[in-house]
Amino acid sequence: MVEPLVHMRGISKAYPGVVALRDVDFALARGEVRALLGKNGAGKSTLVKILAGVERPDEGEILIDGKSVALRAPMDGIKAGIATVHQELSVVPELSIAENVFLGRWPTRGGRVDWPRMQRDAHDALALLGLHLDPRQPVARLSVAERQLIEIARALSQGARLLILDEPTSSLVAQEAETLIRVVRQLAEQGTSIIYISHRMDEIRKVAHSVTIMRDGRHIATAPVADVSNREIVDMLLGGTQGEGGTARAIGEPGRFSPLLTISDLRVAPRVESASLEIRAGEVLGIAGVLGSGRTELLQAIAGLRAAEGGSMTLAGRDFRPASLREARANGIFMTPEDRRGEGAVMMLGIDENLVMASWGSVSRGGVIDRAAMRKKVAASIRSLGIKLAHPGEALGNLSGGNQQKVVIGKALNAAPRILLLDEPTRGVDIGAKRQIYQLMRNAAADGLAVVFVSGEIEEFCEVCDRVLILRGGCITGEVEGAAIRTETLAEMTTGEHGVH
Ligand SMILES: Nc1ncnc2c1ncn2[C@@H]1O[C@H](COP(=O)(O)OP(=O)(O)OP(=O)(O)O)[C@@H](O)[C@H]1O
Ligand SMILES: [Mg+2]
Known part of the structure; x- marks a missing residue:
């Protein structure tokens, strides 16, 4: 067998109260596009964070080109040729588009930042994704989708051997997602390996050669995409616990709503x-x-x-x-924003506090918080939304991306x-x-x-x-x-x- 580009062996990782990864094996060949699938909280982001040097495993070994490597910090990952688009956006709003695309590696000439070159290169990197913006513009003015594209441009422009995309299209509409998929396929043809995390099944079929399915921190299966049906994938990732069951749409006679x-x-x-x-x-x-x-x-x-x-x-x-x-x-009138980190929720506060943040009145008496009422309300939200957590008092920032999103919705619903x-x-x-x-x-x-x-x-x-x-x-x-x-x-x-x- 050809030696894989990366090989993760026996990777385990625990956080207080949760085991995020249990003895996971993961190998990827050169030029292979692997879709990584699993429910919210299955351990997908944790696995790729370990590969990027952002998190360190409790156990296990990582081999690149057959050699054991220690990835202790994000810089180690980058040096090993791994570029990552993390699930949560990390652009710096105060900086310009060009400065963000080349964050941490601004081109220099004669000891000074080469601004014209940086702008030109940033422009080209964005054009590849079909984005035509002035690279001198501050990122603060851009929409979430545009910010996501900038983050992707940053990773693409690193010329990495392994590109990790953790839900790259989550805020993109069909056309932008199509463009990205095209770019990903081109890169793969040129030999770049890609890990692609997404919940959009149609996308996975267009972009990936193979899929890896995770559940509860475990590796469940890896197979060529062509060998598994959507139905099989869904069964494996849900673990046969949830049935098909569509949503009951109200059968409407027009004009029945006031x-x-x-x-x-x-x-x-x-x-x-x-x-x-x-x-x-x-x-x-x-x-x-x-x-x-x-x-x-x-x-x-x-x-x-x-x-x-x-x-x-x-x-x-x-x-x-x-x-x-x-x-x-x-x-x-209550709104949940598209950028949950910015406006939707407070990552440092507890999951429980976030859930009742917009409805303190309903869980207090005479201005004093009724702890029992709060617990009850919080427990009801956690149940109805199926939020996966270790403890309701833990920081929201510790939850997986999808579970954070559920909290944001729960908070809005609780505001009645x-x-x-x-x-x-x-x-x-x-x-x-x-x-x-x-x-x-x-x-x-x-x-x-x-x-x-x-x-x-x-x-x-x-x-x-x-x-x-x-x-x-x-x-x-x-x-x-x-x-x-x-x-x-x-x-x-x-x-x-x-x-x-
Ligand atoms: N920094 C942390 N502190 C505590 N728990 C954490 C931390 N990071 C992740 N976890 C927990 O580890 C588990 C796996 O999380 P992970 O983010 O890897 O899931 P995921 O598969 O990426 O989910 P999603 O689809 O929602 O993004 C979850 O239960 C999560 O709450
Ligand atoms: Mg994730």
Whole structure:
């Protein structure tokens, strides 16, 4: 057998209260693209962090080119030719795009930073991903998806032998994800090995030669992609504990929901020009649009996070113009942001505190926290969302990415809103947990909430929405309802592939 590029042998890793990896073996050949699959908390990120030198194993050995190596720090990984895009974004918002792409390795000339070269190279690295931005721009102004692309450009430009992509497409829409997949395949053809972590099954089939499935910190199986069906993969990663079970979509006669928030000609800089729509109680409403169509801006204006520059909103018959997040919340409007690390949650605080953070009132009496009530509420959230944790009091930052996301949603649901705005709520969430979240959205709507759902994955709308609006060119340009919500229809309407805009 040809010697693999990397070989991890007998890797184990425990954190207080959790065993993240148990005796895992993992080998990868040159030019091989391996998809790494598993439920939230299965140990995927931990495994690749060990390979990147970010975490150290308790036990086990790593061989590169057949030689045992000690990866004690991220720099060791980079020196060994391993480039990583970590699950949580690590761009520095204050720095420019170019400075971020070449973070830690700015090109120099005669002892000084060679700015023109850095800008040129950054431009080329981004162009490869179909991103045409001025490399001098600060990253702070960019959307989460654009930041993710910059992070990817950074890893690609390192010319590594092994590229690790931990959920690289989680905030990208179809087109950007396609571009990335193309680039990954090209790199593999040139001999680069790639580890690709993703919860999107269709993507795995397009990009990977082989799959490794993990469950509860264990290696379950490794096989060529062509040899396993989706059904088999799902069974292996869920461990046969969860059945198929789709989400029950309400069978709607149009017009059965009552309008709660009416928005007319809303203008929200820079992308939303004139959006008119109605948000109705009891309904899950999807908002579809390509990257940069203004989906997030629209939600933010409703949530009081961004000022609208024109147009009007009417909430339950009254003029509504939230000047702050607080004002929107006082009116029962709650939003979960796409970037959970930035705005959604506090990583240093406990999981329990995060869950009740927006609903202290419901677990206190006379201004004093009722510990028993809090425990009960926290336990209920953990159960209904299926959050995998060691202890409710542990820091949120210790949870796996998908489990952090569930906490962010739990926090919003606990706030008992009238209107729930969810910006990419299933980002980084595994297939089983996605169904749970869809079900929670359906339940919330059945309880009379208005649920507004933004996703970059069009297929998701078909699973859960009663109605979908298309945001294009700054306006709502289309609407689809009930059984007419189909992937092809929505894809066409958002990109305008057919017909003229
Ligand atoms: N720094 C840490 N401290 C404590 N526990 C941790 C830490 N990092 C990871 N864990 C735990 O280790 C387990 C595996 O986490 P890991 O992040 O590897 O999962 P994952 O497969 O990447 O999941 P996801 O799909 O949600 O990203 C989880 O139970 C997680 O809570
Ligand atoms: Mg992870």
